[in-house]
Every structure is written in C-alpha cells, then in structure tokens.
Amino acid sequence: MDISNIERIIAIAGGIIVAIVSAIALKNDWKTPGLDNQIFKLMLALLFIGAVIALLAGAHVLGNFPAAKGA
Amino acid sequence: MAVATLPHGAAAAHGDHGEVDQLYVETRALRLQGFLLFLVSDCVLFSSFIFAYLYMRNSGQGWPPAGINHLDVAFAAVNSVVLFGSGATMHYALENWKHNNFGKYAFFMIATIILGAMFLAGQAYEYTNLYFKEHVSWAGSGIFGAGFFTLTGMHGFHVTVGVIYLTVLFLQSVHGVYTKDKYFGLTAGTLYWHFVDVIWVALFSIFYLI
Numbered sequence: 001m002d003i004s005n006i007e008r009i010i011a012i013a014g015g016i017i018v019a020i021v022s023a024i025a026l027k028n029d030w031k032t033p034g035l036d037n038q039i040f041k042l043m044l045a046l047l048f049i050g051a052v053i054a055l056l057a058g059a060h061v062l063g064n065f066p067a068a069k070g071a
Numbered sequence: 072m073a074v075a076t077l078p079h080g081a082a083a084a085h086g087d088h089g090e091v092d093q094l095y096v097e098t099r100a101l102r103l104q105g106f107l108l109f110l111v112s113d114c115v116l117f118s119s120f121i122f123a124y125l126y127m128r129n130s131g132q133g134w135p136p137a138g139i140n141h142l143d144v145a146f147a148a149v150n151s152v153v154l155f156g157s158g159a160t161m162h163y164a165l166e167n168w169k170h171n172n173f174g175k176y177a178f179f180m181i182a183t184i185i186l187g188a189m190f191l192a193g194q195a196y197e198y199t200n201l202y203f204k205e206h207v208s209w210a211g212s213g214i215f216g217a218g219f220f221t222l223t224g225m226h227g228f229h230v231t232v233g234v235i236y237l238t239v240l241f242l243q244s245v246h247g248v249y250t251k252d253k254y255f256g257l258t259a260g261t262l263y264w265h266f267v268d269v270i271w272v273a274l275f276s277i278f279y280l281i
Binding site for chain 2: 004007008010011015017019022023024025039043044047050051057062
C-alpha cells in the first residue's frame with residue numbers, strides 16, 4: 001500500500017470521526033441561548049461540512065487529481 | 072472599558088466580588104461584540120484575497136497553469152482533518168471548563184494545541200515539497216504560486232497566532248485567571264479557533280477541490 005492510500009484512509013476515518021463529533025456537539029448545543037452560542041453553532045455546522053468535504057476528498061469523490069500517466 | 076481589564080485576582084484581594092461580577096456581566100456583551108467585529112474584519116481580509124485569486128484564476132487559460140502539477144489532495148485532506156479535529160477538541164475544552172471539569176478541559180486544550188502544531192508542521196512539509204520538488208514558489212509561479220502561498224501563508228500565520236494564543240489561555244487558566252463563571256478569554260479563544268477552521272474549509276475547497 002503506497003503512502004497516498006494510507007493518507008486517503010486517514011482522511012476518510014478522521015473525516016467520519018470529526019463529522020460525527022461535530023454533529024453531536026451541535027445537537028447538544030442546539031438549544032443553548034446567547035450570541036456566542038449562536039456563533040458556535042454556526043461554526044460547528046461549518047466544521048461538520050468541512051469534515052465531510054475532507055472525507056469526500058479522501059474518498060476521491062471530490063478533488064482535483066493528477067492526470068493518469070500517458071493519458 | 073478600563074474596568075474590563077481588572078485582574079480577577081486583584082479584585083478578589085480587595086473583597087469586591089459583587090461589584091466586579093456586575094461589571095463583568097455588563098461588559099461581557101461589549102467585549103463579545105468587539106471580538107466578533109475583529110473576526111468579521113478578518114473575514115473581509117480573507118474574502119478580498121480569495122475573490123481576487125478566483126477572479127485572476129478564472130481569467131487565465133486552464134488551471135493549474137502549464138508546468139505546474141496538481142496539489143496533493145490526499146495529504147491536504149489529512150491535514151484538514153487534523154485542523155477540523157482541533158476545532159472539535161477546542162469545543163469540548165470550553166464545554167468541560169463550563170462544567171467545572173478541569174482535567175478533561177486540560178486534556179482537550181492540550182490536544183487542540185498539539186493538533187494545531189501538527190497542522191502547521193504539515194503545511195511546512197507541503198511548502199517544502201512544493202518548493203523543492205515541484206519548483207513552485209511565491210514569486211516565480213505566477214498567479215498560482217502567489218495566490219496559493221499568500222492565502223495559505225496568511226492562514227498559517229493565523230494558526231500560528233492561534234496556537235500561541237491558546238497556549239497563553241491554557242497557562243492563564245492553570246494560574247487561576249479564569250473561573251467557572253468568568254471565562255470570556257476562553258470563549259474568545261474558541262471563537263478564534265473555530266474561525267481559523269472555517270477559513271480553512273474555504274481555502275481547502277478553492278485550492279484542492281475545484
């Protein structure tokens with residue numbers, strides 16, 4: 001297994017973990033009042049999106065990939 | 072606003088908790104608004120550079136320019152997960168502080184600082200690779216090099232400041248600067264760190280995914 005595949009596996013596993021953790025944190029904080037908590041909720045939602053994007057990039061669903069040699 | 076800078080320890084020494092508590096409550100909203108304004112101004116700074124980069128990129132002939140290989144998406148995805156993970160640990164650090172659980176707070180805070188430093192090490196590795204192997208540089212690779220190094224460098228600078236900021240906040244909390252009820256510094260630190268994470272979502276998308 002080459003280094004790129006290991007990186008992809010880490011990105012997928014890490015992306016899943018971070019997405020789940022941020023979704024749980026968002027759910028737990030959903031009803032908290034106050035301006036700072038509203039910002040935290042927005043940031044957690046964006047963090048969730050970021051983790052999903054990184055996960056999809058690791059899975060080669062998203063991304064700008066090098067052209068195959070000889071193509 | 073001079074009152075807001077009163078050290079907690081000094082106030083406690085004079086036995087005027089009630090007055091300081093009232094002042095803290097009254098000035099907290101102002102400090103929060105001030106900090107949010109700072110983050111908005113930083114957001115404007117990043118937005119200006121991002122839109123300038125996208126405008127110049129779309130006015131060119133194909134992307135990336137001839138002679139420049141695509142960036143290593145898999146490595147960048149790992150580095151992104153490290154940074155996003157630090158956002159999650161920072162969130163739990165603040166939550167544990169609010170719930171008076173110093174042990175878990177310290178664990179998550181140190182994890183955040185380490186993950187932030189790991190992201191910076193990853194960025195340094197990527198820069199080294201780009202410069203020495205791909206021969207991409209800030210000044211010698213046109214819009215691509217200038218845009219990439221300016222934006223990711225600016226973000227890296229923010230992460231560096233954030234790592235130092237969080238380290239200072241952690242040391243302050245160890246020395247009793249913050250209490251269960253008075254922890255605006257930690258709230259501001261968490262907001263800043265989340266902001267740095269969210270900016271990376273945008274940068275990762277524009278440089279590696281589109």
